[in-house]
Amino acid sequence: MTLVTLVTLVTRAGVSVLGSRVLEVRGRASGQPRRTPVNLLTYEGRQYLVSARGHGQWVRNVRAAGGELRGRSRTLYHADELDPADSVAVLRAYLKRWKAEVGVFFDGIGPDSTDEEIRRIAPRHPVFALTAG
Numbered sequence: 001m002t003l004v005t006l007v008t009l010v011t012r013a014g015v016s017v018l019g020s021r022v023l024e025v026r027g028r029a030s031g032q033p034r035r036t037p038v039n040l041l042t043y044e045g046r047q048y049l050v051s052a053r054g055h056g057q058w059v060r061n062v063r064a065a066g067g068e069l070r071g072r073s074r075t076l077y078h079a080d081e082l083d084p085a086d087s088v089a090v091l092r093a094y095l096k097r098w099k100a101e102v103g104v105f106f107d108g109i110g111p112d113s114t115d116e117e118i119r120r121i122a123p124r125h126p127v128f129a130l131t132a133g
Helices: 003-012 059-067 088-106 115-124
Strands: 020-026 033-043 046-050 067-070 074-081 127-132
Touching: 020 059, 020 074, 033 059, 033 067, 033 088, 046 088, 059 067, 088 127
Parallel strands: none
Antiparallel strands: 020 033, 020 067, 033 046, 046 127, 067 074, 074 127
């Protein structure tokens, strides 16, 4: 069993591993619940989801239906996507927190990269600000 598989299983069981959660969102085509482990980032008093792997299925589903984060308890969130130009500071904080796990998806960009370098890759990594409710 790989470390990623183990973290996924533990997270799905409701145990947060270094801030991991399970995003549950209704599939836009099937209508069925889809669950994906995500890294929840708290930055300047707000919570964010960042897609390290780009515009994948969970991103498309959140855009279409909103999402529900699951950990030890279910918390409903409204997800507002940030404009890539406004996501530089959040991406920097995300990379500072999670680079060891997700850095490979950011084309050599890290928390110490310039704003311009982060701004260049921002359109490939959607960021959602979460509001409980």
